[in-house]
Amino acid sequence: MKKIVLAACLAAAYGYAGFVCAQTAPAAPAAPSLGAVLAATPGLSITGYVASTYTHFDTVPALRAFDTSQNGFKVNQAAATLAYLPSSGAGAQVTVIGGSDAKILRQGETWPFNSTASQFDLNNAFVQYATGPVTVMAGKFSTLAGAEVTDPANDNEISRSLLFWNMEPGTHTGLRASYAVDPAVTLVAGVNNGWNFTSSPASTSKTLELGASGTPSKMFSYSAAFYSGQSPLYGGLPTGTLQLLDLVGTINATDALSFVGNVDILSKDGAAAGGGKGKANGLALYANYTLTDQWMLSARGEYVDDKDGLITAIAGNKLKELTLAANYMPVKNLKLSGEVRQDRSDQPFFSKDGVAVNNQTSLALQAVYSF
Numbered sequence: 038m039k040k041i042v043l044a045a046c047l048a049a050a051y052g053y054a055g056f057v058c059a060q061t062a063p064a065a066p067a068a069p070s071l072g073a074v075l076a077a078t079p080g081l082s083i084t085g086y087v088a089s090t091y092t093h094f095d096t097v098p099a100l101r102a103f104d105t106s107q108n109g110f111k112v113n114q115a116a117a118t119l120a121y122l123p124s125s126g127a128g129a130q131v132t133v134i135g136g137s138d139a140k141i142l143r144q145g146e147t148w149p150f151n152s153t154a155s156q157f158d159l160n161n162a163f164v165q166y167a168t169g170p171v172t173v174m175a176g177k178f179s180t181l182a183g184a185e186v187t188d189p190a191n192d193n194e195i196s197r198s199l200l201f202w203n204m205e206p207g208t209h210t211g212l213r214a215s216y217a218v219d220p221a222v223t224l225v226a227g228v229n230n231g232w233n234f235t236s237s238p239a240s241t242s243k244t245l246e247l248g249a250s251g252t253p254s255k256m257f258s259y260s261a262a263f264y265s266g267q268s269p270l271y272g273g274l275p276t277g278t279l280q281l282l283d284l285v286g287t288i289n290a291t292d293a294l295s296f297v298g299n300v301d302i303l304s305k306d307g308a309a310a311g312g313g314k315g316k317a318n319g320l321a322l323y324a325n326y327t328l329t330d331q332w333m334l335s336a337r338g339e340y341v342d343d344k345d346g347l348i349t350a351i352a353g354n355k356l357k358e359l360t361l362a363a364n365y366m367p368v369k370n371l372k373l374s375g376e377v378r379q380d381r382s383d384q385p386f387f388s389k390d391g392v393a394v395n396n397q398t399s400l401a402l403q404a405v406y407s408f
Contacts, residue, residue, distance in 0.1 A: 078121070080128075085117035086407040088136075088189040096389045096397045100348070100356070100380065102202035103138045104399065113138045113403075114189060118161070125167055132161035134187070142187070142207065145233045160187065160208065170217040174227075177210045177235065181225060181248040181262035182283035184299040184321065193325055193335035194362045195376040195401040200319045200339065203348045204301045205283060206232035206264065213246065221251040231268050232279070241267035241276055260285045271347045273307030273315060280304050297323040308347055315345035335362045355383045370408060376401045 092098075094107045103113060114136045122128040134142065139158035146158070163176030182205040185192050211229025218224065225248035230237040237243065244266025252258040261284050268279035282302040289295045301319040308315030319341040326334045341356040343349050349356070362376040378399050385393035 080123050081119075081121045083117065083119055084408065086114070086188065086190045086405055087112070087116075088114045088403060088405040090195060090401060090403040093400045094397065095399075096387045096394065098399070099387050099397060100199060100203060102197035103141055104196055104401070105137070105141070111137045114187075116160070116188070122165060123167065125169075127164065127166050129164045130161055131159070134158045134160045138187075142233075146208070146235050172215045172217075174213045174215075175211075177208055178213060179208055180206045181246065181250075181260065182206060182264070182281060182301075184285045184297050184323065189403065190372060190405045190407045193323070193333065193364060194337055194360050195374050195403045196360060196378055196399070198299075198321050198337060198339055199341050199348075199356060199358055199380075200299055200301050200321050204303050204317065204319050204341070205281065208233055209244070209246065210235050211243070211246075215248075219251075221253040223250050225249065225262075231266055232264070232270060238269050238275065241269070244268070244279075256289050258287045268305070271303075271305040271308050271315065272350075273305050273309075273312075277306040277308060279306075293327045295325045297321075297325075299323075303347060305347060309345040310352060313345075315347045317344055317347040318342045331366050333364045335364065336360065337362075349382065349384070349386050351384045351386065353383075354386065357381045370406055372403075372405045372407075374401075374403045374405070376403075 089110065090113050091110050092104050092106055092108070094104070098104050098107060114134050116132060116134040118130065118132040120130040122130060135157050137156065140153065140156045142160065143153055143155060143158040147153070159177065161178055163174050163178045165172055165174040179186070183201055185198055185201045187207060189195070209227070209229035209232070211227055213225060213227035215223055215225045225246070227246035228243045229246060231241065231244045244264055246262070246264055248260065248262040250260035263280075263282050265278060265280045267276045269275035270279060280303070284300040285297065287295060287297045299321040303317045303319070305315045307313075319339065321337060321339045324336045328334065337360040339356070339358045341348065343351065343354045343356065346352040346354065358378060358380040360376060360378040362374060365373045367373065378401070380387070380397040382395045385395045387394050387397040
């Protein structure tokens with residue numbers, strides 16, 4: 038009888054202990070939130086945006102960067118950037134873009150040009166090291182050339198300029214070093230695989246990159262870039278030397294009104310008739326006026342002299358375009374834009390209902406949400 042009572046007591050004690058343990062066992066630690074990670078790592082940031090556009094053309098779209106739909110809606114870009122770029126020490130940045138624009142970018146980064154169906158592009162992926170006035174970058178990064186960028190949240194027009202798509206590179210894969218002399222002058226030098234290519238085209242040498250930029254005063258800033266290297270782009274021999282001199286200047290006339298000018302001088306050995314040096318020159322002018330914290334009006338005018346047909350394959354052809362745009366921000370992170378644009382060509386270059394015409398008119402609406 039004593040043994041039975043003892044066994045019952047032990048069983049009861051065991052059950053009670055198990056119950057207590059089940060009630061008091063510590064919970065598994067929760068994973069830190071994204072906000073906590075960012076707060077614990079000063080300088081680490083995650084940013085991005087989503088952009089959707091409606092376009093309508095009276096012709097088959099031509100000479101445009103991302104406007105390929107004659108009449109329709111597109112999710113142009115959904116992008117995210119993870120960056121840790123301290124002013125001193127090692128850092129890195131990665132930007133991934135998805136959407137219809139990403140597919141176009143990716144096709145331009147491979148050689149030979151392919152018909153990939155992927156709508157994802159690793160637009161930037163580089164490591165850098167900064168010490169004092171010197172910063173060195175290695176990987177894939179945005180070009181020094183041009184007044185416009187791939188990110189639609191940071192452009193005042195919906196469509197990209199003729200210069201942006203037809204005369205300037207977008208990204209480079211290679212090595213870049215910069216030296217900040219003072220706020221008025223930063224010097225840049227680099228070597229890369231060429232214009233947009235993630236791998237060098239066969240039998241071509243590397244492309245040299247030189248640049249300078251600065252902000253001498255609150256009223257004025259500038260940038261200059263020079264690229265030279267063998268390239269299969271723009272016709273002629275696949276190993277012909279391609280060169281670009283790009284100049285950009287910004288004047289802040291008032292707190293509300295600014296003007297921007299962009300000049301491109303492009304040449305390619307062996308791309309002209311008879312095997313001579315092919316040339317094309319371009320000019321883009323911008324005016325931006327901030328009406329209120331929510332409203333901005335923008336205008337862009339361009340002139341391109343396609344001396345040897347590098348852009349349109351018509352020697353001596355001249356292109357002009359005028360764009361008028363309005364941007365409205367109902368809330369801080371949302372930009373709604375509308376744009377009307379007309380392109381003109383000296384020679385019938387555009388196609389309307391199967392007939393060659395010398396002008397192209399388009400309307401675009403866009404919404405961009407940034408985070």
